[in-house]
Amino acid sequence: MQKKISIIALICLLISVNLHSGPTYQAPVLITSAGQSADVKLVGMLVKKAGIEHAVELAATEKSLAGKKTLIIVPGFSSKGLGAAGVSAQDEMNRVKALLAAAKEKNIPVILVHVGGSARRYGQSDQFIQEVGQYAKAMIVVEQGNEDKYFSKLSSEKHIPLMLVPKIAAAGEPLAQLFK
Amino acid sequence: MKKNQINTIVILIVVLIIDLIAAREFIKMRYPEALSPASGLTEVRPLSCYNPYLKGGHGDTDIYIFDSGKPGASVLLLGGTHPNEPAGFLTAVLLVENVQVSAGRLFIIPRACQSGFSCTDPFEAYPQFYHVETNSGERRFRFGSRVSNPLDQWPDPLVYCHHPSGQKLSGFETRNLNRSFPGRKNGSFTERVAYGIVELIRQEKITLAFDLHEAAPEIPIINAIVYHEKCEDLALMVVMNLEMKNLEYAPELSPKNFHGLSHREWGDYTNVQPFLMETSNPIQGRLRGKTNEALVRFGKSRRYQEAQESGALRIAYQADTGESLERRIGRHLQGFKEILAVYNETAAEDTRFVFSGLPDYHELIQNTLTPYLK
Numbered sequence: 176m177q178k179k180i181s182i183i184a185l186i187c188l189l190i191s192v193n194l195h196s197g198p199t200y201q202a203p204v205l206i207t208s209a210g211q212s213a214d215v216k217l218v219g220m221l222v223k224k225a226g227i228e229h230a231v232e233l234a235a236t237e238k239s240l241a242g243k244k245t246l247i248i249v250p251g252f253s254s255k256g257l258g259a260a261g262v263s264a265q266d267e268m269n270r271v272k273a274l275l276a277a278a279k280e281k282n283i284p285v286i287l288v289h290v291g292g293s294a295r296r297y298g299q300s301d302q303f304i305q306e307v308g309q310y311a312k313a314m315i316v317v318e319q320g321n322e323d324k325y326f327s328k329l330s331s332e333k334h335i336p337l338m339l340v341p342k343i344a345a346a347g348e349p350l351a352q353l354f355k
Numbered sequence: 356m357k358k359n360q361i362n363t364i365v366i367l368i369v370v371l372i373i374d375l376i377a378a379r380e381f382i383k384m385r386y387p388e389a390l391s392p393a394s395g396l397t398e399v400r401p402l403s404c405y406n407p408y409l410k411g412g413h414g415d416t417d418i419y420i421f422d423s424g425k426p427g428a429s430v431l432l433l434g435g436t437h438p439n440e441p442a443g444f445l446t447a448v449l450l451v452e453n454v455q456v457s458a459g460r461l462f463i464i465p466r467a468c469q470s471g472f473s474c475t476d477p478f479e480a481y482p483q484f485y486h487v488e489t490n491s492g493e494r495r496f497r498f499g500s501r502v503s504n505p506l507d508q509w510p511d512p513l514v515y516c517h518h519p520s521g522q523k524l525s526g527f528e529t530r531n532l533n534r535s536f537p538g539r540k541n542g543s544f545t546e547r548v549a550y551g552i553v554e555l556i557r558q559e560k561i562t563l564a565f566d567l568h569e570a571a572p573e574i575p576i577i578n579a580i581v582y583h584e585k586c587e588d589l590a591l592m593v594v595m596n597l598e599m600k601n602l603e604y605a606p607e608l609s610p611k612n613f614h615g616l617s618h619r620e621w622g623d624y625t626n627v628q629p630f631l632m633e634t635s636n637p638i639q640g641r642l643r644g645k646t647n648e649a650l651v652r653f654g655k656s657r658r659y660q661e662a663q664e665s666g667a668l669r670i671a672y673q674a675d676t677g678e679s680l681e682r683r684i685g686r687h688l689q690g691f692k693e694i695l696a697v698y699n700e701t702a703a704e705d706t707r708f709v710f711s712g713l714p715d716y717h718e719l720i721q722n723t724l725t726p727y728l729k
Contacts, residue, residue: 213606217591254575259610294578294605297669319603343595 200284200313200353201244202228207235208249209271209303210264211256214291215249217343218350222247225351234260234270237277245354246278247286248311250303251295264299271303275310286353287311287335289326290343292319301325311335315349317342384483385473387466388496390419390448391729393712395455397422402464405558406551408541413507414548416469418462418555419451427459428562428698428708431555431627432691434464436532436566436617438471438499439481441651442634442683443567445496445724446691449684450713452729458709462559467552467566468532470507470544472499481638485651487680489728498651502530508544518542520614533566534615537624556625562706563698566617566631567687571640572659572678577671579605580690581631583622590630593693602689602716604632628698632690634683635671654678681723685716 206222206229208215219231229247232239233256240246248271257267278285287307289295296304308314308329315338316326330337338349392399398420403410434447447465454461466472475481475498484495505511508530515529516522518539528534530545538549556564570577582590587608594606609618609631621629637643637656644650644658655677663670672678692715699707714727 213587213591213608216587216608217594217606220588220591220595252575253605253607255581255607255610255613258613259608261612291605292603293669294603294671297666342598344599 200286202354203243204229204245204247204354205235205239205243206231206247206249207239207274208233208251208256209267209307210250210252210295210300211260211262211267212249212251212253212291212295212300213256214251214289214295217290218247218249218288218346221343221347221350225347225354227351227354234262234267235274236270237273240274240277240281240283243283245286246274246283247288248275248307249288249290250300250307251289251291252299252303253295268302268306271306275307279310284312285310287314287316288346288350289314289316289320290346292317293322296320296325304329308333308335313353314338315340315346317346380483381474384475384497384499387469387472388494390451390465392419392451393421393453393455395421395423396451402548402551402555405554406540406547408547409551412544413470413473413504414544414551416464416466416548418464421454421456421461421463423456423458423460423709425458426705428702428706429460429462429559430695430708431462431559431561431564432464433467433552433564433566433617435466435472435499436468437501437568438466438468438497439476439501439639440567440569440636441485441496441498442569442636442680442687445487445680445728446567446684446687448496449688449724449727453712453714453727454710455712456708456710458707460559461708461710462555462561464552468499468503468545468548470503470548471501471532472497474500474504474506476500476502480646482646482648482651485648487652487728488723488725490726491729494728502527503532503545503548505530517615518546522614524615528615531615533568533617536615536617536620553621553624556621556627561625561627563694563708564617564621564627564629565691565694566629568631568633569636569639569683570633572635572637572670572672573640573642573662575669576607577605577633577635578603578686579607579633580694581607581609581618581633583609583618583629584611585622586628586630589628589694589697592697593690596697597689597693600689600716602686604686604690630690630694632687634686635678636683637672637678652680654680654683681719684724685714685719688713688719689716
């Protein structure tokens with residue numbers, strides 16, 4: 176009898192481990208910018224290298240979320256990027272806010288990936304980071320962008336897991352791990 | 356003679372003497388500095404070969420050609436598009452005086468806006484010259500204007516209407532070479548120069564083209580590689596590779612709706628893959644403090660250090676070393692080398708560009724400019 180109980184308990188344990196060891200995040204992934212910097216393209220390259228099914232849209236909207244299971248947002252302000260998109264900084268912020276709200280409504284988890292280092296920090300970049308940080312379930316950040324512990328504080332305040340990497344190329348590994 | 360007549364004559368003589376001294380100082384800037392090209396130089400060709408309307412004029416700048424005689428890519432490098440950005444010009448000079456090309460051809464225009472080297476910008480208190488120590492003594496270089504000399508193109512319209520896009524900019528920009536591409540064969544003085552450069556790209560079938568610039572530390576597009584969308588994959592790979600070498604560059608996609616710039620118009624009107632690189636130059640900034648030759652040469656500004664420490668805005672300024680010419684030229688050289696290295700990785704053997712003789716960023720910081728400028 177005890178042996179039967181032990182076997183049943185072991186089977187239950189194995190099933191529960193299996194259930195909880197599935198990927199936290201799922202493909203297909205939508206990758207977009209918050210601030211229109213070209214960093215979103217770098218992240219697209221990393222995700223492609225990791226073999227994760229994805230689409231990159233610089234100015235994604237709610238419609239872009241159709242069929243997507245995870246949203247990766249790459250914050251970083253670029254005046255050239257905004258000029259290329261023909262939008263103002265306020266237009267861009269409105270788009271990002273609407274997209275995040277839609278993702279929340281559809282239960283699509285958000286990952287914040289910041290690879291621009293100190294070049295994509297402060298001023299308007301931080302405003303975009305703050306907005307995305309309200310919704311992010313995980314953050315992957317190149318260390319140079321966290322020299323003042325900005326992301327560390329955000330992680331602590333919002334209880335968001337933070338993965339710091341030394342270089343852009345190193346961000347691929349934690350990204351791949353999130354989808355395993 | 357009455358006393359007031361004598362006074363008038365004395366004043367006139369004094370004014371004439373001052374004018375003559377000032378005129379002599381202004382005219383000094385009209386003489387180009389001599390360059391000492393490396394042994395691989397095969398030809399110096401005037402830009403008027405690509406636009407006869409430039410012939411013999413102040414826009415007819417020299418193109419230094421290094422033809423290896425072996426199959427390979429043709430590459431163009433521009434310095435001095437804005438003559439008040441010394442690192443762009445001096446990077447081109449360093450290449451002229453050191454590069455060895457073993458496959459392909461290299462076209463270097465150190466003074467793309469030759470006219471702009473003959474004056475400085477009014478109200479900026481820029482020095483006319485700066486000096487660099489070399490193994491053969493001190494060399495003097497001109498610190499020019501951002502735009503063509505108004506003696507070569509005047510007057511400025513109230514509104515500059517870019518050809519052919521119709522984009523409207525401040526009238527001052529009509530003399531800005533980097534707002535004039537693709538240019539016009541017989542347009543304004545600056546448009547003719549722009550046209551000549553674009554024709555060079557077309558006729559010589561240039562594969563990759565570089566335009567080297569600098570900007571104030573407080574502006575957003577700084578320490579950046581600006582690229583046309585057709586070379587995006589290459590640019591992004593370069594940014595990642597440079598980061599592995601501890602050199603951060605921000606990738607910036609050339610906006611499709613901002614016309615006249617090299618990274619936009621070269622890519623739209625020719626088959627070339629264009630890149631524009633920016634470094635941080637404190638003397639161009641609004642917070643610079645004392646504006647003198649030392650600031651050009653060593654890029655050390657207490658005001659920028661204070662601004663950076665205040666955290667009020669993002670400043671691209673290296674507080675411990677300043678933004679020396681070595682650092683700025685080193686960044687341009689490293690970007691140039693890395694872009695070509697990544698290009699060569701996927702190019703067929705007979706379309707690669709192979710070269711040597713140039714220091715990398717760390718060598719330049721360690722050795723300074725002295726051994727590399729003849």
